[in-house]
Amino acid sequence: MDTTTLATLAAATTIALASQSTMSGYLWLLVVGFIIAFILAFSVGANDVANSFGTAVGSGVVTLRQACILATVFETLGSVLLGAKVSETIRHGIIDAQMYNGSEHVLMAGSISAMFGSAVWQLVASFLKLPISGTHCIVGATIGFSMVARGHQGVKWMELLRIVASWFLSPMLSGFMSAILFYFVRKLILSKADPVPNGLRALPIFYAITMGTNLFSIMFTGAPMLGFDGVPWWGTLCIALGSGFITALVVWFVYCPYLKKKIKLTNGSAVQEESVTQEAGRDIALEEEEAGRDIALEEEEAGRGVTLEEEEAGRGVTLEEEEAGRGVTLEEEEAGRGVTLEEDELEVDQPAVSLLFQFLQILTACFSSFAHGGNDVSNAIGPLVALWLVYESGSVVSSAPTPIWLLLYGGVGICAGLWVWGRRVMQTLGKDLTPITPSSGFSIELASALTVVVASNVGLPVSTTHCKVGSVVAVGWLRSRKSVDWRLFIKIFMAWCITVPISGLISAAIMALFIHVVL
Secondary structure, three states: OHHHHHHHHHHHHHHHHHHHHHHHHHHHHHHHHHHHHHHHHHHHHHHOOHHHHHHHHHOOOOOHHHHHHHHHHHHHHHHHHHHHHHHHHHHHOOEOHHHHOOOHHHHHHHHHHHHHHHHHHHHHHHHOOOOOOHHHHHHHHHHHHHHHHHOOOOEOHHHHHHHHHHHHHHHHHHHHHHHHHHHHHHHHHHOOOOOHHHHHHHHHHHHHHHHHHHHHHHHHOOOHHHOHHHOOHHHHHHHHHHHHHHHHHHHHHHHHHHHHHHHHHHHHHHHHHHHHHHHHHHHHHHHHHHHHHHHHHHHHHHHOOOOHHHHHHHHHHHHHHHHHHHHHHHHHHHHHHHHHHHHHHOOOOOHHHHHHHHHHHHHHHHHHHHHHHHHHHHHHHHHHHHHHHHHHHOOOOOOOOOOHHHHHHHHHHHHHHHHHHHHHHHHHHHHHOOOOOHHHHHHHHHHHHHHHHHHHHHOOOOOHHHHHHHHHHHHHHHHOOOOOOHHHHHHHHHHHHHHHHHHHHHHHHHHHHHHHHHO
């Protein structure tokens, strides 16, 4: 029995050493893969991270610098704590890795091709200020290299159909939910003469929904690092509901009284400033009145010298000017009414309302950034993880867990992209597509988060990027029919449609180069 065991161990060791020595000839592929993976993570940070803080920057709740600092912290935490679970989907969910058994170096080259195709298109989209889905990029690129290496066999085409469905489903669902939420916010709070009492009453509910939804989303992902993978769904639901209820109590008894005092102080200082301005205005008016009397007396004396002839001529000119003036006045009045109506439609939050929603929007953006770090680090590091595990084990069916240091590597690349180029797509989502206020920004953030959580768990294919864009457009249209830049939205939609084919074509071209020239 001992002899058999030793023989088995010896055989396994020999196979492992043989596979390792075979893979050592492809060390250069691993090095190239690490470089391209960092560039891919950079492109994800430049494009996809803007989904989390674009609306917060656009509404003026945080500055661009503050958004970058917060996103750096929460993206990195999310990538390390949540990323291990979702990386498995990218590694095993799109193609059948078993087809590359015995030709591991081809799968390594394919991973590099997929990362290259995804990175190039995301960098181009970031340069054009177009928000696209990083997940769709990597899926398209993976299909591209697989088509070249193994043909259409092994590609999970249902995944591609789900992506096509998400182009329409994500923005429509999220936009619908955001529009409903903002409608009630506007009707119950914003449209009131004094929106503060209703706003303070609604605040605990908003915080409870925000905390419960985001906590459920993070726990349901099943993060192994946090021990959430062992919690049943009903346990996750109970924890999320309990946390939401506790948050509502804290907000009602602690935060609302503080906010009420702050709003009173703000309003008091504004009233005092207005009274000072009025006093100064009265003094100036008295001085001007005195000076005006002197000037009027002088002009009256000078005016008596005007001849009757000039007076008659003046009457004729005056009649003509009066007739012409009436026409101009009517035109200006009509135009003025149109401008006024348009300005009235696109309402701006009162300072007190901004205070109510500011921290709520920041909280939602931080949660979104944390969840995004966990989900989208897989887009950058998923292929690199496959590359590393194939090289380390010499097998395409490695079941080893994702190394934490690889997730951290991806998080650093994402943050670098955010700091260098993230402002471009943030400007599109936060300002160019439609103007955003704290109240509308909160509605966009919360409703899109709710859509992603509900749709993902029901099994509907949705994209975080598409959900956010759909919410921005829907709320912007509800605020004012003319405030949405529809040309920009059409450009964004077209970019979504060509994301899978373009990233796939680039990846296929690189893979063809590997197969026919390099390998």
